[in-house]
Amino acid sequence: MALPISTLVDLANAGVCVYLAMRLARAMHQDPGSRMVRYFFYTYSALTAAYFFLTVPRIFDSQNTDFLGYAFGIGVAFFLLANAFYGRVVLAYTFPRVTRWFFPGYLCLAALAVALLLVDLAAPIVDTSTGITNWNPSAGAGLYTATLFLLVLLPGAILFLWQGARAKANHIVRVRAYTIGIGSTFLAFSAVITFRTSTEIVAVLGDFFSIAGLLTIFLGVAYHRPTRLPPLNLQTVRPTSTPPYAL
Numbered sequence: 001m002a003l004p005i006s007t008l009v010d011l012a013n014a015g016v017c018v019y020l021a022m023r024l025a026r027a028m029h030q031d032p033g034s035r036m037v038r039y040f041f042y043t044y045s046a047l048t049a050a051y052f053f054l055t056v057p058r059i060f061d062s063q064n065t066d067f068l069g070y071a072f073g074i075g076v077a078f079f080l081l082a083n084a085f086y087g088r089v090v091l092a093y094t095f096p097r098v099t100r101w102f103f104p105g106y107l108c109l110a111a112l113a114v115a116l117l118l119v120d121l122a123a124p125i126v127d128t129s130t131g132i133t134n135w136n137p138s139a140g141a142g143l144y145t146a147t148l149f150l151l152v153l154l155p156g157a158i159l160f161l162w163q164g165a166r167a168k169a170n171h172i173v174r175v176r177a178y179t180i181g182i183g184s185t186f187l188a189f190s191a192v193i194t195f196r197t198s199t200e201i202v203a204v205l206g207d208f209f210s211i212a213g214l215l216t217i218f219l220g221v222a223y224h225r226p227t228r229l230p231p232l233n234l235q236t237v238r239p240t241s242t243p244p245y246a247l
Helices: 005-030 035-060 065-094 096-119 139-166 171-196 200-222
Strands: none
Touching: 005 035, 005 200, 035 065, 065 096, 065 139, 096 139, 139 171, 171 200
């Protein structure tokens, strides 16, 4: 039996998200008034739940297509929830007045995507000879869901890369912004591949884009920080100022 490549990648993703969520929980305890810390904590907590629903069902019954289809729909619900919280972070740096309207509106659009995925179930294929999972969502639900992810991930990537280019005088901010921007770009590629591919080679490429994105963002979070102290100290930033990117 082949090594379950896709399952192991998603398990690694879950581990990264758990670790980041734990660090953010410590930061919330350190700075309970910071909304940014809360948003990132909720983001990585939701990602942990999403990868749990994608990973565990394949461990117990990797050939039950309907079982995996429902698990995929529930996992995507948590991915979209994480994306909604990440969107709040992006808007807090750009259009803070829109933040409170964005979140419920995005969740309504996300609920429609989840309903489509649960009504028109994906037909996941776990290839026992290669260990690769192709989630194979329906064309309409896949296109709509991928679009929802890109609506947040692409502007987020552009914002952080732009701020990295602006922060010429602060090397730490520059590195953090660039790594988070690049990580967001990787996750955007992963979203498109997951919902719009039908080949195994491209599917496994999407798996590695996902872990590359999360690990790259992790580098931005961890860069130049003490390892034995609560690592985060986010501050609310006005849209006209340069964000500290203390993620």
